[in-house]
Amino acid sequence: MLIGEVARRSGVSARMLRHYDRIGLLSPSARTASGYRQYTEADLQRLFHVESLRSLGFSLSEIATNLDIDDFAPGKLVDQLAERARVKLIATEELLSRLERIRASEPRGWLDVLRIVELIRGFDSSSASDRQRLALSLDTVDESSTAVLVEAVLRETEPNVAGALLWSIARMGDAAVPALTRALDSHEQSRCRRALEALLKIGTPRSLAVVAARTAHSDGHVRARANLIAGANGDDRTVPSLVTMVAVGELDIEAAEALETLAQSEQGARRVARQAGIATHAADANGRRRLAGMLASIPGAEAEATLRLLATAADSAVALTARAHLQARAT
Numbered sequence: 531m532l533i534g535e536v537a538r539r540s541g542v543s544a545r546m547l548r549h550y551d552r553i554g555l556l557s558p559s560a561r562t563a564s565g566y567r568q569y570t571e572a573d574l575q576r577l578f579h580v581e582s583l584r585s586l587g588f589s590l591s592e593i594a595t596n597l598d599i600d601d602f603a604p605g606k607l608v609d610q611l612a613e614r615a616r617v618k619l620i621a622t623e624e625l626l627s628r629l630e631r632i633r634a635s636e637p638r639g640w641l642d643v644l645r646i647v648e649l650i651r652g653f654d655s656s657s658a659s660d661r662q663r664l665a666l667s668l669d670t671v672d673e674s675s676t677a678v679l680v681e682a683v684l685r686e687t688e689p690n691v692a693g694a695l696l697w698s699i700a701r702m703g704d705a706a707v708p709a710l711t712r713a714l715d716s717h718e719q720s721r722c723r724r725a726l727e728a729l730l731k732i733g734t735p736r737s738l739a740v741v742a743a744r745t746a747h748s749d750g751h752v753r754a755r756a757n758l759i760a761g762a763n764g765d766d767r768t769v770p771s772l773v774t775m776v777a778v779g780e781l782d783i784e785a786a787e788a789l790e791t792l793a794q795s796e797q798g799a800r801r802v803a804r805q806a807g808i809a810t811h812a813a814d815a816n817g818r819r820r821l822a823g824m825l826a827s828i829p830g831a832e833a834e835a836t837l838r839l840l841a842t843a844a845d846s847a848v849a850l851t852a853r854a855h856l857q858a859r860a861t
Contacts, residue, residue, distance in 0.1 A: 532568050540574075653678065653681075653682040658690065666698075700728075704732070707732065710737070714729065729741050757788075761788035761792055776809075782820050799833065806824065815845040
């Protein structure tokens with residue numbers, strides 16, 4: 531088969547076929563009666579192999595080297611290509627992430643872009659001490675740096691660097707709240723919890739309101755903090771969750787303080803005591819002791835009635851705890 535026909539049937543240009551011939555990758559191995567060089571079936575099969583490997587990203591020199599090896603192992607070559615692709619993918623993802631952070635910072639001009647790029651490169655440093663120094667060196671934090679700093683906080687795993695970044699975020703105040711709010715609703719647990727920590731660190735009414743609105747969040751850690759803040763702000767819908775937190779020992783001291791706040795009204799006190807009475811049935815001995823301690827600061831007859839019931843518990847530690855609190859209430 532002459533070169534023109536091979537080009538038409540294979541889709542490989544005659545120019546490329548001649549290039550393959552020049553570099554010794556694929557040469558016609560037969561001649562016609564007239565002396566024209568022509569490709570055999572074996573040549574066409576080699577051309578198929580060459581084009582297949584090219585489509586996977588192999589260079590012509592890699593193809594030439596490996597096709598001529600008697601014990602050619604395609605798997606090893608594919609492994610090398612896969613590793614190369616992974617490296618390229620990581621580099622591409624890092625570039626995309628940087629571009630997104632630059633765009634999110636809404637630069638007003640090239641000076642802003644260059645400053646933000648410098649900040650991104652600094653927080654992408656492999657040196658934790660360099661990242662920490664950068665976070666602590668930010669004398670002023672403007673709105674254009676918000677996206678970069680928030681993303682740095684959400685990514686950071688080194689505790690000292692994370693602490694320095696949280697300090698910088700706290701200085702920004704409410705400017706960081708929108709980006710952190712989006713991260714708080716992320717399905718990625720680490721980003722979600724770091725966003726929660728940053729919002730709590732900011733501690734403004736706006737940032738705390740964002741957390742308080744997540745009492746039904748899918749992440750239990752976020753849900754617990756949300757119930758604490760909402761309860762402390764007087765939301766009596768949090769009573770069942772707060773009582774459960776006391777019973778299971780999850781932030782139980784903070785939960786008891788929030789319940790004490792909710793029990794300042796007569797109706798609130800009754801609701802807390804009633805819910806605690808229900809919780810005692812499912813709680814273990816340690817949980818009942820914690821519930822007894824919480825009820826000690828809840829006013830009203832219903833709280834006292836539940837304490838008296840706990841004072842008769844079979845578990846001596848629970849009974850002694852309840853009796854001690856009853857005596858304290860009587861004085």
